[in-house]
Amino acid sequence: MNANKNIGCNVSECKYHAGNENYCSLQHINIVHHNHPAKCKEETDCGSFEPRNR
Ligand code: SF4
Numbered sequence: 001m002n003a004n005k006n007i008g009c010n011v012s013e014c015k016y017h018a019g020n021e022n023y024c025s026l027q028h029i030n031i032v033h034h035n036h037p038a039k040c041k042e043e044t045d046c047g048s049f050e051p052r053n054r
């Protein structure tokens with residue numbers, strides 16, 4: 001996977017994680033909130049996350 005150095009990410013459980021480097025491999029991600037309105041960063045998430053196939 002090619003690391004997109006514009007999107008840092010340490011979620012190595014995600015199938016789009018770049019592997020050895022802490023970056024995302026996608027060209028674009030969607031960030032979402034799961035509490036409306038979000039009041040802290042813990043209330044936001046990467047909406048593009050997909051679990052890695054094991
Ligand atoms: S899709 Fe989201 S969670 Fe997955 S590697 Fe990219 S930024 Fe990280």
